[in-house]
Amino acid sequence: MNASARHGAALTVRGVATRAVLVPLTFALGTSAAVVREVPLLLCDVSTQEGVTGRVYLFCYTPAGARAVANVLAEAAAMIEGQAVHPASLQSMLMRRYALLGVTGAVRMALSALDIALWDALGVALKLPLAELLGAERRPIPAYDSRGLGLMPPDQLADEAAALLEKGLRAVKLRLGYATLAEDLRALDAVRKAVPPDLPVMLDYNQALTPAEAVRRGLALQRENVSWLEEPIRHDDYRGGAHVARCLDVPVQLGENFNGPEAMAEAIAAGACDHVMPDVGRIGGVTGWMQAAGIAAAHGLQVSSHLVPEVSVHLLAATPTAHWLEYVDWADAVLDEPMQIVDGAVVPPDRPGLGLAWSEGKLRRLAAL
Ligand SMILES: [Mg+2]
Numbered sequence: 001m002n003a004s005a006r007h008g009a010a011l012t013v014r015g016v017a018t019r020a021v022l023v024p025l026t027f028a029l030g031t032s033a034a035v036v037r038e039v040p041l042l043l044c045d046v047s048t049q050e051g052v053t054g055r056v057y058l059f060c061y062t063p064a065g066a067r068a069v070a071n072v073l074a075e076a077a078a079m080i081e082g083q084a085v086h087p088a089s090l091q092s093m094l095m096r097r098y099a100l101l102g103v104t105g106a107v108r109m110a111l112s113a114l115d116i117a118l119w120d121a122l123g124v125a126l127k128l129p130l131a132e133l134l135g136a137e138r139r140p141i142p143a144y145d146s147r148g149l150g151l152m153p154p155d156q157l158a159d160e161a162a163a164l165l166e167k168g169l170r171a172v173k174l175r176l177g178y179a180t181l182a183e184d185l186r187a188l189d190a191v192r193k194a195v196p197p198d199l200p201v202m203l204d205y206n207q208a209l210t211p212a213e214a215v216r217r218g219l220a221l222q223r224e225n226v227s228w229l230e231e232p233i234r235h236d237d238y239r240g241g242a243h244v245a246r247c248l249d250v251p252v253q254l255g256e257n258f259n260g261p262e263a264m265a266e267a268i269a270a271g272a273c274d275h276v277m278p279d280v281g282r283i284g285g286v287t288g289w290m291q292a293a294g295i296a297a298a299h300g301l302q303v304s305s306h307l308v309p310e311v312s313v314h315l316l317a318a319t320p321t322a323h324w325l326e327y328v329d330w331a332d333a334v335l336d337e338p339m340q341i342v343d344g345a346v347v348p349p350d351r352p353g354l355g356l357a358w359s360e361g362k363l364r365r366l367a368a369l
Contacts, residue, residue, distance in 0.1 A: 009125040011085035012049040016077035016114070019043050020066035020369035023333040027148030027160060032177025032208035035150070039330050040066040040369055043358060044073060046117035048085060054121030055356045057331055058113050058281045059307055063369050065106060072098075072110035080114075087118040088287045104259050108282055115285025116311055116354075123353030129314065131348040134290065136318035140345035143309070143325040144171035144202060151175055154190035161194035169327060170344035171200035171227070177208030181217045188224055202253070202324075204230040211240035215247045222250035228275055229253065236263075241272030251275050256306035260284050261291040268299050275323065279306035280315060293319040310339055310356060314348045333366060334358055 020042045029036045040063050046054040060066035079097060080090050091111060098107050123133045131138050145164045149157060149172060157174075164172055174191050176184045191201060203226050209217065214232035221229065230253040233240050245252040254273035258264045259282055267273055278292050293315070296303045302323035305312030309327050316322040325346055332338035336357040339346055349355040 009085070009122050010050075011052055011121055011125055013077065013080045013083050013085060013090075013118075014047040014049050015081060016073055016117075017045045017047070018070040018073055019363075020060070020063070020070060021334065021363060021366040022063070022369055023330055023366060025147075026329060027164075028150065029148065029175070030150030030152060031175045031204070031206040032151065033206045041330065041334060042066045042069055042113070043334060043363075044113050044117050046077065046114065046121060048121055049082075050125070052121050052125045054117035054119070054124065054353065055358070056113050056116040056120060056311060056354065057308070057334065057356070058109055059330065060109065065109075066369055068106035069109045069113065072107050073113060076110055076114055085118050085121055087115045087122070087285070090118065091115050091284065091287050108259055108284070112281045112283070112285040112288065115287050116280060119286040120353035120356070127352045129348055129350060129352065130286070130311075130354050131314040131317040133353075134286075134314070134318035136314075138348045138350065139317050140343070140347045141313050141316045141322060141325045142171070142345045143169055143327040143341065144173055144200065145169040146173045146307075146326045147328050149174045149191060151178060151187075154186050157187055157190040158194040161191045165195060167327075167329075168341045168344065171202065171324065173202040173204055173230075173326070175204050175206065176217075176221075177205045181220055184217060185220065185224070188221065188226070192224070198225075200227040201225075202227045202230060205232045207231045207234050209233050211237070211243050214240075214244045218244065218248040218250060222248055226250055230277075231256070238267050238270035238272040241267070242270050245271055245274055253277055253304070255279070255304075256282070258283055258292070261288050261295055264292050265295050268295065268301065273301075275302050275304065277304040277306050277324075277326070280308055280311050286311075286315065289315045290318065293321075297321050309346065310335070311354055313339075313346045314354060317348050334363055 235257040251274035253275045255277035297320040304324040336359045
């Protein structure tokens with residue numbers, strides 16, 4: 001019996017191919033930080049010598065971000081060419097190799113993408129959905145609609161909230177951070193009146209406020225039955241975050257900018273948040289997510305996801321304190337089989353690995369970067 005027969009998933013890294021495309025959004029998204037009308041997605045295919053391909057896509061924020069991540073990804077893949085596909089071991093090695101450049105931003109995203117694609121390859125080789133490969137049952141994860149409700153006039157918010165409900169999800173996220181608290185309250189009121197009375201509404205400030213202003217606005221908003229207050233202040237001001245969290249009853253949500261599980265551990269130790277929502281592309285891929293999920297579970301904190309729902313749904317299924325899946329439809333524009341919503345939730349698909357296949361027909365209609 002040769003080595004590959006003895007180890008069912010024995011795979012060897014061959015290389016990586018990437019392509020970046022610009023996907024127009026169904027709902028333009030105005031946050032307190034920027035207006036987003038189209039999103040650069042980087043599609044990554046990691047090949048193995050055995051013929052199995054691992055796939056993932058990442059949202060890279062800007063076109064230059066996509067180019068930077070693709071550059072690092074190519075370099076990192078060359079460093080591990082010919083090595084066995086052991087994602088956690090390879091990530092540790094690559095983090096050492098990039099320690100001097102700094103494992104943040106585009107470097108962190110590239111290493112995360114590589115890790116996710118390698119896990120996907122293992123799942124494909126073993127014919128197991130990623131959730132099952134991680135030891136979890138494919139269970140439904142409740143999802144909230146994060147596609148719209150950016151900063152816009154109240155009547156447009158009401159119309160968009162009604163349009164979002166047609167997708168079948170039973171919770172929505174509203175972006176706040178208008179010039180005044182009165183405007184924030186008007187926006188929330190417009191959404192509330194357009195949706196069923198007890199529908200959970202999450203609020204996201206995208207780091208717009210000072211700690212003092214976050215407390216002032218939070219005290220008013222928490223009377224309005226909202227699910228959480230996300231990134232009210234600068235994301236890495238954990239001392240300020242702890243002050244805000246102490247002063248408010250509404251849970252403070254933090255996590256899309258956690259750079260690795262270490263950052264999440266620091267935020268939790270500082271008391272900067274009540275809930276966490278790591279981004280699989282910044283927390284360190286599947287390997288980093290599972291470490292973060294363990295830290296959150298040990299502290300009894302509920303874990304939601306940030307974007308990339310096709311990957312996150314598998315990870316939340318394997319997360320002991322799973323909370324909400326953040327749903328966006330951005331990858332529908334590149335996938336053969338877009339994510340399905342059933343009863344306000346998403347079940348990890350019963351396909352090997354992540355279950356991602358690119359639609360070449362759809363890709364031909366998108367602008368390449
Ligand atoms: Mg956010």
